[in-house]
Amino acid sequence: MRTPLHEQHVELGAKIVPFAGWEMPVTYEGIREEHSAVRRHAGMFDVSHMGQVEVEGPGALAFLQRVLSNDVARINVGGAQYSLLCNEDGGVIDDLFAYRLGVDRYLIVTNAANHETDLAWLGRQSREFDVLVRDVADRYAMLAVQGPHARDVVSRALRIELPPRFHVSHVQIGRRPAQACGTGYTGEEGVELLLDPEVATPIWAELLDAGVVPCGLGARDTLRLEVCYPLHGNELSPERNPVEAGLGWCCKEETHFIGAEAVARARAEGTAEQLVAFKIEGQGIPREGNPVMAGEEQVGTVTSGTYSPSLELGAGMAYVRSELAEVGTEVEIDVRGKRRPARIASKPLYAKRS
Amino acid sequence: MATGSSEGTYPDGLRYHEEHDWARIEGDRATLGITWYAQDSLGEVVFFDSPEVGATIQKDSSYAEVESVKAVSDVIAPLSGEVVEVNDALQDSPEKVNEDPYGEGWLVKVRLTSPQESETLLGVAEYRKMLDR
Numbered sequence: 001m002r003t004p005l006h007e008q009h010v011e012l013g014a015k016i017v018p019f020a021g022w023e024m025p026v027t028y029e030g031i032r033e034e035h036s037a038v039r040r041h042a043g044m045f046d047v048s049h050m051g052q053v054e055v056e057g058p059g060a061l062a063f064l065q066r067v068l069s070n071d072v073a074r075i076n077v078g079g080a081q082y083s084l085l086c087n088e089d090g091g092v093i094d095d096l097f098a099y100r101l102g103v104d105r106y107l108i109v110t111n112a113a114n115h116e117t118d119l120a121w122l123g124r125q126s127r128e129f130d131v132l133v134r135d136v137a138d139r140y141a142m143l144a145v146q147g148p149h150a151r152d153v154v155s156r157a158l159r160i161e162l163p164p165r166f167h168v169s170h171v172q173i174g175r176r177p178a179q180a181c182g183t184g185y186t187g188e189e190g191v192e193l194l195l196d197p198e199v200a201t202p203i204w205a206e207l208l209d210a211g212v213v214p215c216g217l218g219a220r221d222t223l224r225l226e227v228c229y230p231l232h233g234n235e236l237s238p239e240r241n242p243v244e245a246g247l248g249w250c251c252k253e254e255t256h257f258i259g260a261e262a263v264a265r266a267r268a269e270g271t272a273e274q275l276v277a278f279k280i281e282g283q284g285i286p287r288e289g290n291p292v293m294a295g296e297e298q299v300g301t302v303t304s305g306t307y308s309p310s311l312e313l314g315a316g317m318a319y320v321r322s323e324l325a326e327v328g329t330e331v332e333i334d335v336r337g338k339r340r341p342a343r344i345a346s347k348p349l350y351a352k353r354s
Numbered sequence: 355m356a357t358g359s360s361e362g363t364y365p366d367g368l369r370y371h372e373e374h375d376w377a378r379i380e381g382d383r384a385t386l387g388i389t390w391y392a393q394d395s396l397g398e399v400v401f402f403d404s405p406e407v408g409a410t411i412q413k414d415s416s417y418a419e420v421e422s423v424k425a426v427s428d429v430i431a432p433l434s435g436e437v438v439e440v441n442d443a444l445q446d447s448p449e450k451v452n453e454d455p456y457g458e459g460w461l462v463k464v465r466l467t468s469p470q471e472s473e474t475l476l477g478v479a480e481y482r483k484m485l486d487r
Contacts, residue, residue, distance in 0.1 A: 015397075030398050031423040218397075218424050285401055285421050307400040307423045314401075336419075336426070338403075 003048035004141045004197040008204050012214055020113035022049040025216040035222050035309040037213035038186050042147035042154075044204070044212045045220050051115030051137040052194065053122060055106045059130035064106060067125050068098060069242060069259065071252040075100040080166045080183055082250050084242055085118060090262030091238035092245065094118050095230065097183055099168040107168075107179065107194075109142075111232050125258070141200035145212060146190030146223075154191055157210035158203065162191055174199030185220065187227030187348065222306050226350035228277050228317060234288060234303045235275055235317055244271035244319070246347070273300065274325040277347045280314035280333065284340035291334040292318050292342075299324055302333060310350045314340070362390035362485075365456050369472055370481035371432035373414075376456065379472055384433055387460045388420065388451065391485055397422040399451040402444040402461065409437045411464060413471050418461060420451060433471050435464030 001022050009016060014025035025046065027034060037043040055064060064072040070083040079100050085093040094114040099107045110118045119135050126133045145154050155162050163169040165182045172178065176196035184190040195203060208214065221231070230236050235245055241259075242251050243266035253260040253267075280286060286305030291298045300320030308315040316333075324331065329344040368376040374392035378385040393399065403419040411417035416428035417437075440462050444450060451459040466472075476484065 026424070027397065032398050032400075035423075222423060283401065283403070285426070287426065307421065309423065 001049070003046050004200040005046045005048065005204055008201060009046065009214075014214075014216060017217070019217060020049060020111075022112060024049060025214075027216040027218045028214050031216070031218035031222060032309045034213060034215035034219035038147045038188055038215060038219065038223055039310060040148065042145060042150040042190075042212045043215035043219065044207055045144040045146070045215050045217075046142075046204075047144050047192070047220075048141045048197075048200070049112040050142055051110035051112060051118070051135070052140050052142075053108045053110060053119060054134045054136045055108065055122070055126075055131055056104060056134070057129075057131035058104055060104045060106055063126055063129035063131045064098060065255050065257065066129070067122060067258060069251040069257050069263070070098075071255050072098065072106075073255075075106075077102060078163065078167050078169060080168050080181060084236075084247060084250060085121065086242070086251075086257065086259030086263070087238055088258060088262070090241040090259040090266060092232065092236040092240060092242060092247075093121055093238055095232055095236055095247075097181070099179070099181060101168065101170070101179070107136075109192075113233060139197075140194045141197040143193045143195060143200070143203065143207075144184055144186075144190065145193065145207065146184045146186040146188045148189060150188070150190040150212070153210050153212055154193070154207070157206050165189070174203055185229055186223040187229070187350065187352075188223075221304075222309055225304050225306055225316065226308055226310055226348065228347040228349060230275070230317075231304060240319075241266045241271065243267050244273055245275045271322060273319045274322045275303070275317055276320055276325050277317050277345045277349050278315065278331070278333070278342045279311070279345045279349065281341045281343055283314075284333070284335045284338065285314040286316045286333045286335055286340070286342070290336075292320050293332040293334050293339065294324060299331065305333075308349065315345070315349050320344070362394065363456075364390060364478050364482055366478050368456065368478065369432065369475035370478065371430060371475055372481075372484060373430035373432075375430055375432045377432045377472070377475065379433075379466075379469075382466050382469055383438070383463060384435065384466055385460050385463050386432060387455055388429060389481075390455050392427070393452045393455050393459070396420060396425055396427050399448045402441075402448050402451065404440045404444070405437050405462065407437050407440055410467075411435055411437060411462075413468070420448075429461065432475055433464065433466055434468045435466045437462050438465050439463040
């Protein structure tokens with residue numbers, strides 16, 4: 001599948017790769033350049049591959065409270081909240097943002113690879129509730145504009161007022177209704193715009209003219225990894241519970257969401273493994289799947305690894321035995337047969353100098 | 355996607371291997387590196403995992419790795435030999451592999467153990483033809 005901005009990517013000379021059934025730009029001018037544009041100025045990502053699901057009806061809150069791990073009742077109209085979609089065992093089906101558009105109307109944004117699974121799960125769970133679950137992915141193009149200057153540039157170029165962080169507001173973009181969301185996946189200030197696909201091209205062009213740097217999935221991954229945001233399929237999966245992933249904070253068992261009992265148990269008993277961040281000490285770049293070693297014993301596995309453009313070293317996240325999860329613990333990463341010394345680091349790996 | 359060979363540069367006088375490596379042969383010595391096409395496909399090189407001086411390298415086998423932010427690529431030896439020098443400047447400036455793949459971005463120098471192997475390598479016209487296919 002192609003996003004409404006596919007032609008623009010090709011025109012800019014993007015390197016296009018398959019991703020979750022989509023043809024997506026991985027980079028335009030180079031991952032490092034794009035990465036630093038977001039850390040220092042403003043970059044934009046076509047994330048139209050992400051899915052949108054609308055949940056509407058008198059039972060919307062009760063339904064979402066049941067399927068989402070966080071306390072949905074705490075989202076006011078115009079609010080946004082990070083949450084997990086868990087199965088009965090507490091395994092993570094997807095991680096997502098829920099936006100409250102109206103009293104009985106919510107929008108959730110799913111990962112592209114999980115959109116169909118999420119829809120099927122939500123559809124099945126919704127039967128006992130007075131609610132309508134609608135796939136609205138076709139109605140939106142999605143543009144994430146991120147970086148210290150992103151909000152300024154967007155509000156000026158598109159002449160709109162932006163909601164504060166973790167809020168959503170209904171706006172007009174390109175004379176069409178749109179949603180502006182104060183969220184992102186880079187650790188920087190920014191907005192995510194849910195646009196009418198018909199106006200995606202002119203809006204992209206306007207932001208380009210305003211100096212926003214087009215960025216691909218490559219930089220999106222290095223940016224999120226530096227701030228230790230999990231990626232479903234790497235750090236999160238139906239076989240991993242939120243507690244071992246360090247996401248206990250967005251699980252509110254008192255709301256009795258599906259999976260709450262399993263999460264409560266993991267919280268009380270502890271987990272065999274924990275998700276940690278680590279930095280390579282010296283040379284080497286860790287990659288997904290590399291074994292984490294303590295002596296001759298494998299004690300974990302790298303879930304995401306990269307060269308960190310901000311830190312200028314190899315870094316990543318890994319599941320390791322809980323007794324080795326403490327910050328400062330020395331381990332080795334087996335990078336294709338070469339042992340690379342590494343140390344468990346505090347999250348996030350990269351923090352903005354204030 | 356991969357920009358065609360037309361954008362790349364491929365100097366005359368080098369011998370090319372179909373795994374996108376080049377060799378500059380001078381007597382029983384050769385300087386080795388990766389081609390414009392290889393560095394362009396890989397993206398910005400951030401790490402050159404080099405062999406040691408003295409290591410033996412085998413034609414058609416991997417002797418080193420170059421890594422970009424997102425990808426790792428084996429470097430295939432176009433010829434067999436013993437490594438006599440490694441481009442240490444790449445430890446601090448691996449981006450030279452992108453900026454100047456046939457000059458400052460060279461990877462290793464070897465003493466050839468089977469100089470006749472060079473006959474199996476491609477000339478520039480043949481290599482370009484392969485890229486265009």
